[in-house]
Amino acid sequence: MNMDMKTIFMIGVLFFIFIGISSNSIHVFGHANPVLYNPPSNSVFQLDQLLPNNITILYSERPEPKVSYIHVLNAQNERIDNNDFKIIGQDERGASVSLDSTKLSSGAYTISWLVLSKDDGHITKGSYVFSIIDPLLTTNNTTTNETNKLIKKTIIDQVNLEFEIIPFTAGDINTFTVTLKDEMGKPIDNVKNVIMQFNNQEQNIGPIIANLKKVENGIYNTTGAYLSQEGQWNIKITVQRTGEYDLNHSFDIAVPSK
């Protein structure tokens, strides 16, 4: 009998620990986070083909429309949406704005959103990009100027990190490469993920999040119009490793226009 009481008590304790952990993680992973973007992040449209009419974002929680917004900006930081933010979907987790089609031309576009969650009262924000290319212009410009690039180097926790942007101009579709080597120049092979976060404080853009793809051991890259406007950008690189702490480094860079 005594033993049974103990067992029941232990089960009770474990139950409350479990409830505690799960409600905690619900909170950590809660907030209104985007689960679907339309058009998708990093989409590339051709000027002579069908262009998007509106922007739709589905969130994990319901946005409060009095506070929440979606702003769509061109490379000159001018709004190109019709300022008609509305909640959509049966469960009220979607939001959309329509675009002023007369303002769409070739270039990079930034979608900056902010949500006050009706469900937990927290504010989240972020940005993502899409671009429109003029096929006539791009065929003339395919000879990428090799001198037009940025290379940054740093050493963190005995790892040599090299960061390269080609071409180094705003409003372009740039390639971002992160190279990771040890002190002996050997590629780092315990990398799980390489993530970049772009922020442009002046224009209230960000964070724009990009997950890099592995090219080979120690080399990771991604391509996109993440540097959607000229000016001062902060690019944070996070390298997640197995069995070791994450490597973190931020670069503050002034990005020139085309």
Ligand SMILES: [Cu+2]
């Ligand atoms: Cu929250």
